[in-house]
Amino acid sequence: MTDDYAGGRLTIDLGALQSNWRTLSAISPASECAAVVKANAYGIGTAQAARALAEAGATTFFVAHPSEAKAVREASSDAVIYVLNGLAPGACGALAAIRARPVLGSREEIDEWTAFVKATGADEAAAIHIDTGMLRLGLGPDEAQELLPRGLGFRPSLLMSHLACADEPERPETEAQRAAFVELQRLLPETPASLSNSAGTLLPKTSGGDLGFDLRRPGVSLYGSMPVAGRPSPLKPVVRLDARVIQVREAPSGATVGYGGAERLKRPTRLAILSLGYADGVFRAGGSEDGAPGATAFAGDAPCPFVGRISMDLIAVDVTGAGEVKRGDWVEILGDHVGVDALAGACGTIGYEVLTSLGRRFARSYVG
Numbered sequence: 001m002t003d004d005y006a007g008g009r010l011t012i013d014l015g016a017l018q019s020n021w022r023t024l025s026a027i028s029p030a031s032e033c034a035a036v037v038k039a040n041a042y043g044i045g046t047a048q049a050a051r052a053l054a055e056a057g058a059t060t061f062f063v064a065h066p067s068e069a070k071a072v073r074e075a076s077s078d079a080v081i082y083v084l085n086g087l088a089p090g091a092c093g094a095l096a097a098i099r100a101r102p103v104l105g106s107r108e109e110i111d112e113w114t115a116f117v118k119a120t121g122a123d124e125a126a127a128i129h130i131d132t133g134m135l136r137l138g139l140g141p142d143e144a145q146e147l148l149p150r151g152l153g154f155r156p157s158l159l160m161s162h163l164a165c166a167d168e169p170e171r172p173e174t175e176a177q178r179a180a181f182v183e184l185q186r187l188l189p190e191t192p193a194s195l196s197n198s199a200g201t202l203l204p205k206t207s208g209g210d211l212g213f214d215l216r217r218p219g220v221s222l223y224g225s226m227p228v229a230g231r232p233s234p235l236k237p238v239v240r241l242d243a244r245v246i247q248v249r250e251a252p253s254g255a256t257v258g259y260g261g262a263e264r265l266k267r268p269t270r271l272a273i274l275s276l277g278y279a280d281g282v283f284r285a286g287g288s289e290d291g292a293p294g295a296t297a298f299a300g301d302a303p304c305p306f307v308g309r310i311s312m313d314l315i316a317v318d319v320t321g322a323g324e325v326k327r328g329d330w331v332e333i334l335g336d337h338v339g340v341d342a343l344a345g346a347c348g349t350i351g352y353e354v355l356t357s358l359g360r361r362f363a364r365s366y367v368g
């Protein structure tokens with residue numbers, strides 16, 4: 001799709017991505033800073049992100065699926081790649097072929113990888129995931145106590161667990177998880193350990209100790225979203241989204257705008273109609289209705305509130321106070337004035353969902 005016709009221009013700043021990785025890396029210099037690039041690198045593009053992060057100095061990458069591991073391998077021949085969603089039945093060969101390491105979190109997965117390594121004679125490293133209080137993936141503590149001391153038929157290259165509540169610093173669960181993890185680490189004392197996501201990287205200490213261990217696994221923060229609410233963000237925005245104005249019209253006081261007539265204008269209003277909508281990842285919950293404002297776009301430095309419901313391909317914004325706005329202009333949806341977390345907040349969701357929902361029909365460009 002060329003820039004000439006797209007309804008939205010998505011600009012991805014790989015220099016800001018690299019800068020964020022360096023910032024996060026420097027918070028706990030003794031602990032390696034990996035990069036989580038699952039879900040198409042949180043929407044920005046796996047290959048581009050992996051190449052930029054490798055250039056900045058990242059050597060360890062986490063993805064969710066083998067297909068994503070393949071994209072990272074193509075971007076970097078020497079990256080260490082872990083597959084967080086583990087081992088699908090029969091997938092050992094496919095992972096070994098691209099030198100990706102599964103994160104093994106159940107007895108079945110451990111048995112299957114052990115049998116594969118035995119059968120092929122390969123020295124295939126893998127991570128072990130233990131569950132310290134999230135009940136998602138990973139060996140339960142009892143299972144870990146039973147399985148790990150027996151020794152494994154392959155090289156465990158990482159022992160990891162995942163934090164459930166680290167984005168809410170007052171919660172006691174993070175320290176409980178840290179303490180449980182330290183306890184279970186004794187089962188594989190020689191193996192490097194990893195506990196922190198972005199929140200644990202940005203707030204690296206609990207009352208009981210450090211969350212850094214040997215390796216940290218930030219994801220969303222690399223892409224400019226601050227997962228810990230109410231704290232100043234040290235991160236740079238990575239994603240900019242501008243929408244094309246396709247019509248400007250005057251509307252009288254008392255008229256309603258868009259489907260369902262959800263918002264009735266309280267004064268004569270100049271509306272700009274933008275060529276993007278919920279099909280592009282601008283969530284319907286960001287629309288407005290009477291008494292409930294929605295998200296805000298910006299024309300230059302002037303705020304332009306969303307008016308009425310968001311359509312599949314169109315959004316109306318109020319440009320009455322925005323100076324001259326005309327057909328063919330571009331209006332900021334995400335950028336210097338509206339961060340990923342601000343748009344997420346106006347849509348009742350989180351930065352993760354905004355990033356990973358970014359539309360597929362924008363004109364995309366990479367800078368920096």
Ligand SMILES: *Cc1c(COP(=O)(O)O)cnc(C)c1O
Nearest residue numbers: 036162197198217218219220221
């Ligand atoms: C997604 C994920 C991360 C990264 O989390 P962020 O909150 O995006 O930093 C780290 N570890 C695991 C196991 C994950 O699933």
